[in-house]
Amino acid sequence: MTKKKKSILSDQRFIVLLVVIALTAIFSFMSKEFRQYNTMLSLLDFSYYDLLMAIGVTFPLITGGVDLSIGTGMVCYALIGGTLIRSHGMPVIVAMLVCVLLGVLIGTLNGVLIGVMNLPPFLATLCTCMITRGAGSLCTATPWPGLTQEGGWFHSIFKLTIGTGRSADRYPIGFLWMVILVLLMEFVLNHTKFGRYTIAIGSNKEAAALSGINVKFYHVMVYVVCGLFTGLAAIAYAAVTPTVQPGTGAGLEMDAIGGVFVGGVAATGGYGSVLGTFVGIFVIMLLKTGLPYIGLQANWQQIITGLVLIVAVLIDIIKEKKAAAL
Amino acid sequence: MEKLKQNPIVKKLGLNRILLVGILILMFAVFKVVLGSKFPVGDSIKSTLNYVYFLGFLSLGVTFVIATGGIDFSIGPVMFCCALVSGYCMTSYGVPCAVAMVLCVLIGLCFGTFNGWLVSYMSVPPFIVSMASMNIAKGLASVFTKTQSVSWPLSSDPVNGWFRNIVSVNGFPVGILIFLTVAVICGIVLYRTKPGRYILCLGSNSEAVRLSGVNTRKWRMLAYMICGSLVGIAALFFVATYTTVQPGYGDQYNNEAIAGCVMGGTSMVGGLASIGGTVIGVFIISLLQQGIMAFGLGKGQQMIITGIIVIVAVYADVSARRRKN
Amino acid sequence: MGEVILTMKDIDKSFPGVHALDHVNFEVKRGEVHALMGENGAGKSTLMKVLTGIYQKDSGSIVYKGKETEFHNTREAQDAGVVIVHQELNMVGDLTVAQNIFIGREPKKGFRIDDKKMIEESKKLFQELNIEIDPREKMHNLTVGKQQMCEIAKAISHKAEVIIFDEPSAALTEKEIADLFVIIRDLREKGLGIVYISHRMDEIKVITDRVTVMRDGGYVGTLITKDSTKEDIINMMVGRVIYEDPKQHSMVAPDAPVVLKVEHLNAGKMVQDVSFELRKGEILGFSGLMGAGRTETARALFGADPKQSGKISVMGKDGQLREVTINSPQDAVKYGIGYLSEDRRRYGCVVQKSCIENTTLATMEQFTKGFLIDSAKEKEVTEKYIKELATKTPTADQLVVNLSGGNQQKVVIAKWLTRDSDILIFDEPTRGIDVGAKNEIYKLMNKLAAEGKSIIMISSEMTEVLRMSDRIIIMCEGKVTGNIDISEATQENIMDKATRSID
The missing domain is CATH 3.40.50.300 (P-loop containing nucleotide triphosphate hydrolases)
Incomplete structure (x- = not known):
């Protein structure tokens, strides 16, 4: 029995990759500034936190749920981390750990509300979104240490700077970590129990439960993993945001979730891929960074992200309908 | 307790609603006792009412959507978008105030139609539509106003100041009359008209209603359209009390509006909605915001507390339903 | 037929308001196909759910392989070798056949799931059963019949000793049923105990060795299939002749x-x-x-x-x-044209609404006066039909969910009569x-x-x-x-x- 190999052209991820290349080409063609190394560098720099959030939220979306608390959560953890450094003299490594721990904590809360208490995912996370936003706005605006300050080493995780001042060479090594994380999570999704049960929950939760899977545990874990990545995103966010502002972060989740949908996750769950998320997020990032270079206000990106999200989901729904009609 | 439930008056009003009113009065009393002079009765009632106006319309609107078993959490940003775009037309392009007000409601209606069309005709899950239109509303408002805040005319404005009369005339709270009137109309529409009947029934079992030969798509979309228009009206009341709106905000009101609605006994699963409950729920949420502020706490605590309230209210609904089955 | 592998004795189970199982007895021997029959609501499924640990019994005993046993969930039952092939297929459509067969007990190689091994094992299973299915195919691409075969393969892979088939033929074509019977006979040869739940008398005659009949949650009796006639079984099921x-x-x-x-x-x-x-x-x-x-x-x-x-x-x-x-x-x-669906709760009526609301659902425009609904007329018409159709309901305001199946059907009929279909x-x-x-x-x-x-x-x-x-x-x-x-x-x-x- 041999199966016909599917054409690469029918893979949404490949098409999205083409879109990424096309967008890069268009922006580079239209704007001289855009094609400079520093622009590309900062584009990558600002994509890390979005990407980390997106990797995390891919899992809830595959289960047919969603996590709306990632944007405000990320900002909240970064604020608390910053406060620890500035006001309590904690070393940066402690603040980083706290970020991750808080992420896991809120993730667990989301997981319990959704997986154990059966609240609708969007509603439960809308509430934790408000809660983390509120908690964040109780902090004061706090800058994490700058590159040259004590504790500034954490910037090198994402951007390795050799030399000082204008002549310094900067390398986006964060991109390397992202590739590694994406491959790791793609592996986790396809080749581990956690990943397989994530898909099973999204596809047919009752069947999964009747197969003897501890559905509640894995459902909670999905949100814990999402929270963990949000915690990591908080570190990446602190690295690129000179001063994290309290009360912000609402709407940042949209870029991440939009990216995941562009990457081809099914609107009703059951299918998704981390590689897809990886390419999807760059569509959003290119629009966000590129539009001002071709003379459009940055806010256009918000409108376009909204429309892109709907189009991506509509494509999925139409595909489903066609498949069902056959 | 059982005996109390069987009492005809209690039955007519609904035990939940009586309890909610009790909570409302109790909250007020507690605030007064604990805070004393920091919680002046007159001013507190006035500021609570100011909050009730816009939040009430948002809540009434989202009640219709939740009744269909859907959700719309783009209402807060859409409200801001309505106020910003129409206000900007007035202040920068010299559009007359009355026209701007109509425009404001129309923008809300457009968003509602867009959301409803996607949900009912294109089968896009409501939460995705909400996320998308939230972004679009924020982006649109920012682009249109070039990221500037917009201030609607003050009551001292000789030409356009009259529009503030929707809230109060010489200190008399006209707003409450308008709000209650609209609430009564909403109640009539939901319980006593054909569209309302269809909206409630399709929220309960959409497929059975469709197989009865009812155009469920049309009526589902109508629910979102009603919601959109009410959001537009909410925007008017928002600027009539708080004057200035800034682009990029409005998210927190989603939660407060949904909180008011769910607290009042509207079920998230759809099919069961209580306009009366929503009205009382809105009063409770609004009073709570004033109380929190009087305690010297800020927006942060407000959001946290509202978040927790919604979780508790929804969990109560979910577990009550599970017990029934 | 060999020794007794499973005995259920005096099983009793109540739900609030319903005595679902009333001292039921049931036994399965190795190498037999034992039919479990009864009308809808007779308690067959409940009995099997008690056996496989989905429900816990209130009293009675289950003896499996000579030992008093009680399973607390399907997992425990599976591990012990008691497996159910469900009526509604319990498959995860987005996973492959092999992934479905081994769901919940994937073989591992370090951290990762050993997919290769799973595919090979699945192939072996299918060979054993003489079925041709690609284990790498996604489940939702298969026909219902093939999906059923996968369920059976899954059951066998659990090293099952007792397999329960819950109306397996309901969704199968004639050819697929024939294939299924070949497999069942084969399993019987191997000494497994098989419970076969079905309504189809012809199948019962063809495939089963014994028949146990249940009625209204109670045990009626057990017959040897080849010594009894259809009428015997039917009489036991209904208690009186309905022909x-x-x-x-x-x-x-x-x-x-x-x-x-x-x-x-x-x-x-x-x-x-x-x-x-x-x-x-x-x-x-x-x-x-x-x-x-x-x-x-x-x-x-x-x-x-x-x-x-x-x-x-x-x-x-x-x-x-x-x-x-x-x-x-x-x-x-x-x-x-009016349509009365077989699945009333899902497609027939809005069960959480009242008789009135359901009766007038298709004819709202007859009951509007201006913008408003004419509740008095609604009530009058609904009550007219309640009387005419002899619907048993305390009032017209009663929620449909509280009515019995027959009365729900009458409400749906009233809906179409109001419409004058x-x-x-x-x-x-x-x-x-x-x-x-x-x-x-x-x-x-x-x-x-x-x-x-x-x-x-x-x-x-x-x-x-x-x-x-x-x-x-x-x-x-x-x-x-x-x-x-x-x-x-x-x-x-x-x-x-x-x-x-x-x-």
């Missing part, structure tokens, strides 16, 4: 006009080139096995599902038959309805036909078809294979046509 005399001849006037004409209707695989006519006052039975495409035909005709082609003509109020376009239930209702499609009109209420529904249908309504009745119960129909259309695998007058209809010639597809 009422079949209709001898059509009650329709020979010159009755055609009110509905369907020509060359096509809708997917399940509806292929279906043509038939319905005459005024006629009850047209649609017979066939489960999955023959009868419900699909009705839904396509009613506009509930899309169709590819076909011509539908309906008689208008002026008595003229003319072609109509039906693309949605709205259109169908407009032309006077001339053509009514009854899909399994008495499914899930107890015997007494069944008779009432039958009387009602006869009365409606006598009053000039035309009825399409889809039914899987032969007795029902023979008792009610004036003419019978038989379908098999999406095609019409027979159209016979009641005077010529016999159980045998209907069954013959229902199992023979014409190509």
Whole structure:
């Protein structure tokens, strides 16, 4: 029995990759500034936190749920981390750990509300979104240490700077970590129990439960993993945001979730891929960074992200309908 | 307790609603006792009412959507978008105030139609539509106003100041009359008209209603359209009390509006909605915001507390339903 | 037949308000196929759920392989070798066949799941069963029959010693059922104990060794299949003979006009080139096995599902038959067609709403005065139908969820009568309805036909078809294979046509 190999052209991820290349080409063609190394560098720099959030939220979306608390959560953890450094003299490594721990904590809360208490995912996370936003706005605006300050080493995780001042060479090594994380999570999704049960929950939760899977545990874990990545995103966010502002972060989740949908996750769950998320997020990032270079206000990106999200989901729904009609 | 439930008056009003009113009065009393002079009765009632106006319309609107078993959490940003775009037309392009007000409601209606069309005709899950239109509303408002805040005319404005009369005339709270009137109309529409009947029934079992030969798509979309228009009206009341709106905000009101609605006994699963409950729920949420502020706490605590309230209210609904089955 | 592998004794189970199992006894031997029979709600599924740990028994004992046992969840039961093949297939559509077979107990290689091993093991299983399925195929790409085979493979892979088949043939084609029986016989040879739940008497006779009958949650008795007749089993199931005399001849006037004409209707695989006519006052039975495409035909005709082609003509109020376009239930209702689904709770009524709201659902415009609903008129009409149809409900305001199946059906009938629909499609009109209420529904249908309504009745119960129909259309695998007058209809010639597809 041999199966016909599917054409690469029918893979949404490949098409999205083409879109990424096309967008890069268009922006580079239209704007001289855009094609400079520093622009590309900062584009990558600002994509890390979005990407980390997106990797995390891919899992809830595959289960047919969603996590709306990632944007405000990320900002909240970064604020608390910053406060620890500035006001309590904690070393940066402690603040980083706290970020991750808080992420896991809120993730667990989301997981319990959704997986154990059966609240609708969007509603439960809308509430934790408000809660983390509120908690964040109780902090004061706090800058994490700058590159040259004590504790500034954490910037090198994402951007390795050799030399000082204008002549310094900067390398986006964060991109390397992202590739590694994406491959790791793609592996986790396809080749581990956690990943397989994530898909099973999204596809047919009752069947999964009747197969003897501890559905509640894995459902909670999905949100814990999402929270963990949000915690990591908080570190990446602190690295690129000179001063994290309290009360912000609402709407940042949209870029991440939009990216995941562009990457081809099914609107009703059951299918998704981390590689897809990886390419999807760059569509959003290119629009966000590129539009001002071709003379459009940055806010256009918000409108376009909204429309892109709907189009991506509509494509999925139409595909489903066609498949069902056959 | 059982005996109390069987009492005809209690039955007519609904035990939940009586309890909610009790909570409302109790909250007020507690605030007064604990805070004393920091919680002046007159001013507190006035500021609570100011909050009730816009939040009430948002809540009434989202009640219709939740009744269909859907959700719309783009209402807060859409409200801001309505106020910003129409206000900007007035202040920068010299559009007359009355026209701007109509425009404001129309923008809300457009968003509602867009959301409803996607949900009912294109089968896009409501939460995705909400996320998308939230972004679009924020982006649109920012682009249109070039990221500037917009201030609607003050009551001292000789030409356009009259529009503030929707809230109060010489200190008399006209707003409450308008709000209650609209609430009564909403109640009539939901319980006593054909569209309302269809909206409630399709929220309960959409497929059975469709197989009865009812155009469920049309009526589902109508629910979102009603919601959109009410959001537009909410925007008017928002600027009539708080004057200035800034682009990029409005998210927190989603939660407060949904909180008011769910607290009042509207079920998230759809099919069961209580306009009366929503009205009382809105009063409770609004009073709570004033109380929190009087305690010297800020927006942060407000959001946290509202978040927790919604979780508790929804969990109560979910577990009550599970017990029934 | 070998030694006894499983004994359930004096099993008792109550739910709030329902005594679901009343001291039930049941045993399975190695190398036997033991049928468990009973009407809907007799307690078969509950008993099996108690056995496999989904429910916990209140009292009684389960002895499995000589030891007193109680499973607390399906996992424990599976591990011990007691496996159930569910009626609704429990498959995760987005995972592959192999992934489904090993779900919950994936072989591991370090952190990762050993997919290669899973695929190989699955291939071995399929070889053993003599089935050809690619373990790498996604589950939702398989036919229902193949999915069922996967379920069986999954059960066997659990090293099962007792396998419970819960109405396995319901969704299978004749060929697939034959394949299934080969597998079951093979398993029996290997010394497994098999429990076979089914309603189909013919299958019971063919495949089983013993039959245990349950009624109303109680144990009735156990028979040796080859020593008993169909009537013996049926009598035990119902407690009294329900075989009422079949209709001898059509009650329709020979010159009755055609009110509905369907020509060359096509809708997917399940509806292929279906043509038939319905005459005024006629009850047209649609017979066939489960999955023959009868419900699909009705839904396509009613506009509930899309169709590819076909011509539908309906008689208008002026008595003229003319072609109509039906693309949605709205259109169908407009032309006077009403549909009563087999699944009332999902498609028939809005159960969380009252009788009034359900009765007037299709006719809202008759009950509006200006903008408002005329509640007094609503109530009056609903109460009229409650009386006319003898619906048992305390008040018209009662929520439908609180009514019994038969009374829910009457509420749905009232809905279409309010609409004054001339053509009514009854899909399994008495499914899930107890015997007494069944008779009432039958009387009602006869009365409606006598009053000039035309009825399409889809039914899987032969007795029902023979008792009610004036003419019978038989379908098999999406095609019409027979159209016979009641005077010529016999159980045998209907069954013959229902199992023979014409190509």
